[in-house]
Amino acid sequence: xxxxxxxxxxxxxxxxxxVMLLTxxxxxxxxxxxxxxFLDRFINMGVAEINMTGVAAGLAMSGxxxxxxxxxPFVTMRNYEQIRNDLCYQDVxxxxxxxxxxxxxxxxxxxxxxxxxxxxxxxxxxxxIFSPSDSVEVGFCMKKAMExxxxxYIRLSxxxxxxxxxxxxxxxxxxxxxxxxxxxxxIFSTGALVxxxxxxxxxxxxxxxxxxxxxxxxxxxFHIETAETLIKEKKYVITIEEHSVIGGLGSIIAEVIADAxxxxxxxRIGVPDRFTKEIGNQDHMRDVNGLSVDRxxxxxxxxxLFT
Amino acid sequence: xxxxxxxxxxxxxxxxxxxxxxxxxxxxxSAHTGGAxxxxxxxxxxxxxxxxxxPLKPLDxxxxxxxxxxxxxxxxxxxxxxxxxxxxxxxxxxxxxxGGKLPGHSTRNCVPGVEVSAGSLGHxxxxxxxxxxxxxxxxxxxxxxxxLSDGECDEGSTWEAALWSGHHKLENLTxxxxxxxxxxxxxxxxxLDLEPFADKWTAFGWCVEEVDGHNMExxxxxxxxxxxxxxxxxxxxxxxxxxxxxxxKYENEMSSQYYPPTKEEFEEIMENLR
Ligand SMILES: Cc1ncc(C[n+]2csc(CCOP(=O)(O)OP(=O)(O)O)c2C)c(N)n1
Numbered sequence: 001x002x003x004x005x006x007x008x009x010x011x012x013x014x015x016x017x018x019v020m021l022l023t024x025x026x027x028x029x030x031x032x033x034x035x036x037x038f039l040d041r042f043i044n045m046g047v048a049e050i051n052m053t054g055v056a057a058g059l060a061m062s063g064x065x066x067x068x069x070x071x072x073p074f075v076t077m078r079n080y081e082q083i084r085n086d087l088c089y090q091d092v093x094x095x096x097x098x099x100x101x102x103x104x105x106x107x108x109x110x111x112x113x114x115x116x117x118x119x120x121x122x123x124x125x126x127x128x129i130f131s132p133s134d135s136v137e138v139g140f141c142m143k144k145a146m147e148x149x150x151x152x153y154i155r156l157s158x159x160x161x162x163x164x165x166x167x168x169x170x171x172x173x174x175x176x177x178x179x180x181x182x183x184x185x186x187i188f189s190t191g192a193l194v195x196x197x198x199x200x201x202x203x204x205x206x207x208x209x210x211x212x213x214x215x216x217x218x219x220x221x222f223h224i225e226t227a228e229t230l231i232k233e234k235k236y237v238i239t240i241e242e243h244s245v246i247g248g249l250g251s252i253i254a255e256v257i258a259d260a261x262x263x264x265x266x267x268r269i270g271v272p273d274r275f276t277k278e279i280g281n282q283d284h285m286r287d288v289n290g291l292s293v294d295r296x297x298x299x300x301x302x303x304x305l306f307t
Numbered sequence: 308x309x310x311x312x313x314x315x316x317x318x319x320x321x322x323x324x325x326x327x328x329x330x331x332x333x334x335x336x337s338a339h340t341g342g343a344x345x346x347x348x349x350x351x352x353x354x355x356x357x358x359x360x361x362p363l364k365p366l367d368x369x370x371x372x373x374x375x376x377x378x379x380x381x382x383x384x385x386x387x388x389x390x391x392x393x394x395x396x397x398x399x400x401x402x403x404x405x406g407g408k409l410p411g412h413s414t415r416n417c418v419p420g421v422e423v424s425a426g427s428l429g430h431x432x433x434x435x436x437x438x439x440x441x442x443x444x445x446x447x448x449x450x451x452x453x454x455l456s457d458g459e460c461d462e463g464s465t466w467e468a469a470l471w472s473g474h475h476k477l478e479n480l481t482x483x484x485x486x487x488x489x490x491x492x493x494x495x496x497x498x499l500d501l502e503p504f505a506d507k508w509t510a511f512g513w514c515v516e517e518v519d520g521h522n523m524e525x526x527x528x529x530x531x532x533x534x535x536x537x538x539x540x541x542x543x544x545x546x547x548x549x550x551x552x553x554x555x556k557y558e559n560e561m562s563s564q565y566y567p568p569t570k571e572e573f574e575e576i577m578e579n580l581r
Contacts, residue, residue, distance in 0.1 A: 025458060025491035025498060028565055044492050046461035046499035047428050073427060107335075107403040109410035111378070111426030280405035 001156040002030050002099055004135035008142040009067060013038050016146070018063060022056055024049045024070035026099075049074045053082035053094075060092040065146070071105070072098035072114030072155065076121060087151040088124040095145050096153045101131070101191050102242025102271075103285035104158035110275050113285075114155070119247025121153050122220055128173075129220040131155040133164060133194035137217045140168035157192040157242075159282075164194070164215070174223040178230070182210030185305075186230050189240040190216040190249050196286075197240050199293045204300075216249055227256045231264060236305050238267045242291060245270030267303060269296055309356070309527050317523050320390055321351045325552050326580050327386035327399055333573045335403035337411065341550040341563025342456060343383035345487040345520070349545055350387045352526040353452060353483075362392040365419035371449050372438050374423050376431020377456035377485060381413035384421065393420035429462025431455060432482060436472045439480035439540075450533070453482045458490035461499050466511070473512020478534040481541040482513075485520065487549035489561055505544055513542045520545030552580075 010033070013019045020041045021034060027044075035042045045052040049070055056066040068075060075098045076083065087094050098117060105112035121129055128148055130141035138156070145152040164179060171177055176188060180201060189197035194215045201211040214230060216222075231237050237257070239250040250268030257266055271289045278288055286292050290299060324347050332340040354360075358371040375384045382402060389396045398418060401407020408417055412426025423434050435453035442449050459465055472480055486504070488495050495501055505515045514535035518525050526545070535541045550563035554572045557563035568576060 023492065025461070025493075027492050028561065031492070044498045047458045047490065048461040048463065048499065050463055078427065105411075107405070107407075107411050109412040109414050109424070109426055111412050111424065279403070279407060279410045284405045 001132065001135065001138050001161065002158065003160060004138035005097060005142070005154070005156055006030055006034055008139045010034055010037070012142060012146055013041065016065070017041070018065045020059065020064050020066045022052050022066050022068045024052055024068075024074055026070055049078045050082055053079040054086050056094045057082070057086035057090065057092050060094045061090075065093055065095070067095045067097055069097045069099070071100045071112055072117050073111065076117045076153070080120060083121070083151070084124055088126045091126045091150045093149050094151055096151070097156065098153065099156045099158055101155050101157045102193075103282045103289075106282040106285045107279050109279065115242075115244050115271050116247070117155060118219055118243050118249070119251070122247065122252075126150050127220065128152045128218070129155070130217060131190040131219055132217050133191055133215050134161045136163055136165040136168050137171070137215070140171045141217060143168075144173050155191060159192065161192055161195060171217065174218045174221045175226045176214035176216040176218075176230075178212060178214055180211065180213040182212050184209045184211065184234065185236045185238060186212040186214065186234045187238045187240060188214045188216050188227075188249060188253055190219065191242060193240050193242050193291065196291065196293055196296070200240070200296050203293060203297050219249065219252065222252055222256075224256055224260070227253065228260050228262070231257065231262060234264060236265050236267065238269060238300070240269045240291070240296065242286065243270055244273065246273055265305070267300070267305070269299065309524055314524060317351055317355055317527075320355055321347050321523070322580055323390055324351065324383065324386040326577060327389065327396070328382045329553060329568060329573065329576055329580075331382045331386070331399055331402040332567045334400065336567045337382070337403050338565045338567070339379045339382065339411070340553060340567060341489070341557055341560070342377060342485065342487065343380040344551050344553045344563070345547040345549050346377070346380060346383050346454060346485040347552070348521045348523050348526055349454060349483055349485060350383055352523055352530055354387050354391050356527045357530045358452070359449070362420065365393060369447060369449055372422055372435070372451045374431045374435040374438065374451065374453045375413055375421070376425050376435075376453055376459060377428070378412040378425035378431075380456070381409070381411065384413050385409050385418070388418065388420040391420070394418045428456065428459035429464040431459075432465050432468035432472070435480060435482070436468050436477060439472070439477045440475060442479055443477070449479070451480050453480070455482055455484045456490070457484055457486045457488065457495050457501060460484065460501055461490075469508065469511040469513065472540045476512075476538045477540045478537055481530070481533045481543065483543045483545055485547050486544050487547045489549045489559070489564070491564065493561070508542045512539060514539040515542050515544065517544045517546065520547035521551060
């Protein structure tokens with residue numbers, strides 16, 4: 001998704017000279033062309049994410065539209081109070097771009113995993129949170145980020161996922177997009193795991209269970225009525241996310257169900273509340289955390305939801 | 308003065324460690340090789356001449372501590388610990404491998420001898436300062452060493468730790484900066500110039516020495532003379548070369564941070580490092 005991001009940012013920067021790219025010393029083999037093309041609008045801020053965030057606030061207060069970029073923990077956690085006070089409290093026009101959603105940096109260790117970002121950013125007023133699942137959604141989120149005059153967070157995976165759409169014509173901020181319709185169960189997913197959710201729906205279909213699949217590209221704002229309509233009449237609701245099971249998409253859906261007084265069983269599939277001891281590539285890390293198609297199917301079967 | 312035979316031993320360790328680093332890099336097709344190669348002599352001097360440690364008692368309460376803050380270069384630390392006998396060299400095969408024991412960033416007690424989990428830059432000096440402070444509180448004689456990268460001297464947290472350690476006169480703390488002049492996406496002088504680097508540390512209450520970070524003899528003699536002053540933390544600015552002793556074309560190149568050696572390069576360098 002990094003390629004889709006930088007391509008989209010390049011186009012946006014050609015048309016709007018307020019746009020800037022600030023990076024926390026990352027971007028080798030991805031940002032060289034951008035740097036060459038927009039020499040005075042590209043700043044390598046060094047390994048100094050806190051300063052990068054505050055400087056971006058000042059630039060935004062003075063008419064610029066800075067995008068700040070690093071790996072998820074460094075651009076959402078290291079600088080969290082700067083995001084809260086300098087960006088959200090003052091509602092300034094800074095776009096945060098975090099790369100490495102979930103276990104993208106599998107064998108690197110937990111310092112590089114992006115597993116709590118949604119939970120901690122979602123509680124901040126004024127922020128918009130995008131979590132695209134393919135390059136079309138990335139382009140859409142970038143376009144919408146430019147239309148929003150305030151802080152936006154875009155959560156990117158590291159791999160290049162295959163495209164789910166021909167174009168972004170049907171996408172709407174705040175409303176998950178329905179990729180597939182089925183009457184028995186609705187599965188909400190976000191980011192790269194939307195592809196896993198689609199595979200799960202294929203497995204469920206073999207068992208005669210028809211699933212609606214929703215790609216939740218916008219986690220905040222979250223259009224409650226849209227989700228409610230999708231949930232009503234279904235026997236079960238499942239959420240699948242590469243994020244802690246606490247505070248992310250599963251929690252959002254639980255809140256919707258509770259607030260609307262719906263009575264439908266909810267299965268939240270996410271990363272358990274522990275640091276993973278094992279190391280391995282992204283697929284392995286997903287598997288040992290119950291996020292592979294196999295493990296998800298086993299979980300659903302164990303719960304006896306469809307017997 | 309260090310004896311010639313001893314010096315030869317240290318150079319042999321350094322060569323072995325470079326072989327292991329390059330092998331891990333090649334086998335795991337990993338990034339972060341240039342910065343591992345630049346700190347080999349620093350780690351060899353510390354682990355084989357300076358640190359009071361016993362590989363058989365890795366958690367001994369009186370051991371000297373080495374806090375490896377530039378943890379993305381963990382290959383260097385793992386190779387040195389294995390060479391020193393903290394764990395079997397065979398475990399190095401599990402570096403960044405599914406089911407292996409060695410994560411890309413050194414993680415506390417993933418194998419014996421790794422003191423802290425790091426990987427997010429700019430955390431190590433604060434932890435080292437805490438370890439040193441506790442040592443003084445408890446009247447322990449252990450020394451604490453922190454190995455930092457130049458890139459992480461961009462972080463405000465590094466300078467908070469510097470200020471605090473100077474203020475509290477932590478003479479039992481020594482930091483070493485692997486000053487290879489390259490960081491993640493550019494030259495240090497272009498990204499965020501650290502110069503005048505030594506003056507900054509002096510102003511923060513540290514006693515500073517500079518050294519050729521690949522000269523084993525000078526490193527050993529400097530480390531042996533810490534603390535440089537009885538009432539100040541010590542810092543050694545080690546001038547190094549990113550990618551040193553690896554593939555020639557990686558020396559002083561940013562690509563050494565990202566690309567593992569190709570098959571041909573790997574075979575050739577292993578031949579040369581015999
Ligand atoms: C807080 C934080 N920001 C960004 C990174 C990503 N990163 C890993 S290594 C590196 C820079 C490498 O240069 P340097 O720190 O000088 O290390 P060395 O050259 O000694 O390997 C960066 C930006 C990180 N690990 N931690």
